[in-house]
Amino acid sequence: MGYTITEKILMRHSGKKSIKPGDFINAKVDFCLGNDITAPIAIKEFEATGRKKPFDTSRIALVPDHFTPAKDMRSANQAKVLKDFAEKYGIENYFEVGRMGIEHVLLPQMGLAKPGDLVIGADSHTCTYGALGCFSCGVGSTDLAAAFITGKCWFRVPESIKFIYKGKCRKYVGGKDLILHTIGDIGVSGALYKSMEFTGEAISKLSMDDRFAMCNMAIEAGAKNGVMAPDSETIKYVKKAIKQNKPKRKGFKKYYSDKDAVYSKIIEYDVSKIEPQVAMPHIPSNIKPAHRIKDVVINQVVIGSCTNGRISDLRLAAKFLKGRKIKSWVRLIVIPATQEIYLQAVKEGLAKSFVHAGGVFSTPSCGPCLGGHLGILAEGERAVATTNRNFVGRMGHPKSEVYLANPAVAAASAIKGRICHPEDVL
Amino acid sequence: MRYKGKVFKFGNDVNTDEIIPARYLHTTDPAELAAHCMEDADPGFAKKVKAKDIIVAGENFGCGSSREHAPIAIKASGVSCVIAASFARIFYRNAINIGLPIIISKDASENVKEGDTLSVDTKKGIIRNITKKRDFSSDVFPAFIQKIIKADGLMNTLRKGKKRCTK
Secondary structure, three states: OEOOHHHHHHHHHHOOOOOOOOOEEEEEOOEEEEEOOOHHHHHHHHHHOOOOOOOOOOOEEEEOOOOOOOOOHHHHHHHHHHHHHHHHHOOOEEOOOOOOEOHHHHHHHOOOOOOOOEEEEOOHHHHHHHHHOOEEEEOOHHHHHHHHHHOEEEEEOOOEEEEEEEOOOOOOOOHHHHHHHHHHHHOOOOOOOOEEEEEOHHHHOOOHHHHHHHHHHHHHHOOOEEEOOOOHHHHHHHHHHHHHHOOOOOOOOOOOOOOOEOOOEEEEEEHHHOOOEEEOOOOOOOEEEHHHOOOOEOOEEEEOHHHHOOHHHHHHHHHHHOOOOOOOOOEEEEOOOEHHHHHHHHHOOHHHHHHHHOOEEOOOOOHHHHOOOOOOEOOOOEEEEOOOOOOOOOOEOOOOEEEEOOHHHHHHHHHHOEOOOHHHOO | OEEEEEEEEOOOOOEHHHHOOHHHOOOOOHHHHHOOOOOOOOOOHHHHOOOOOEEEEOOOEOEOOOOOHHHHHHHHOOOOEEEEOOEOHHHHHHHHHHOOOEEEOHHHHHHOOOOOEEEEEOOOOEEEEOOOOEEEEOOOOOHHHHHHHHOOOHHHHHHHHHHHHHO
């Protein structure tokens, strides 16, 4: 009987000779992560045990990205907990404002998450790195504290669902649309406790940015992780990241699912039938194709986040916004995910296009995605966002609404002042 | 363990943004988080809930963000245990890791109403609806998970392990 990528990585990291779904294992963690919301609890727990130092100061990343640059005094105090901890123990990967970025875009970019790795993060979107062919999943603060001490984490080996994406994507359809379509199909608990393995010719044609966007939202279907087999595109991305940033751990290992690997389900999609998708309030599975949405007037557009704040997302948005003006009643907020993306967007003139169109070009932050800052919605307001969740109150007032979409739909909607198909503009 | 309390009933897919909205995540203080517990699902919950009360919900309770503030807020609000048809996986491990008792029972989830009084016996796996005089069974946790629950959380298993090593 063969194994899936996920099973192979979990087996290797737990030192077991065989493994099956449902087994409980303690596995070695190659890298772990916390942010300004979740790490303070982990640090408090760690300190309470009286341990002298964490298991490995080079395998921990602390990224103050949620409420930073600090939105208020209390958030500043929380971010300071990370900074103090990093200084006290010599944590090598602490990213201060000005050198940081949204964690799930930053870590792959820095070469800190790589194929074959086992990565945990006290943030649900840690599943993003699965696009590199590693096992990565979100955990809680206490799990992170335990990993600080032991370098290990407990897991229940998940069953895997194989998704096969056939055909060629239509114009303005990308990774975001494929994952929204999938969540719309299987529901927000459709992959609960399971691994989502994304395969097929349509996946191999996606850019790494689009692959990250897909794996990023595996959690929105309840999954433990999302994963894709590494290919030449993956290796090119990883080698560049290692060359540029010289991380301490430079090695990586490619894993592929066996032909006779066991899946609890195999689901196929013909992507040529998928239109740009929009998740209507207040759950990511409430999907409608963009062209079927009429008369939803919007107040705000957010382009950014760990889902769609990468350079290709900004390029796509700028294609629509360059030389055009957004509607007078719309606020456009563009947030590049990292400092590197920020500079690249300035260099390519994308930032100028956003500002000339009437928008804001912000410093990296998770910001409004989770209703933190930099674009909180008032009562009754509606936003189109390239983010990942549209729960009640997610971006601000409990009576506001969030519609999730790709950067093309978001940019086009800013120009029209209502939700529209990208082809209504271009 | 045994718990007895009045039911607060919620539906499917209750997410952690509803359990504790991000606007309150600038603190890790349990009491402060408890004051806003369940605020975007039921704005009056924090004022109504009394010690030992029980939350009963549908499928996928605690989906979304990994914030441990969610089970912390529920525990600090006095809720004795949460019963649901299923739990989202990060919430599931967070609750177990911090010692908030969670119980999986599709049967109870479907048949219990707001305001009912329940008595729960986790050892026997029985949920008794005292109001309606009806019993429901609950799933038994795997042995691995029971060890963490018995130690009242993951960090205690590490502390105990450490003590054993130094003896």
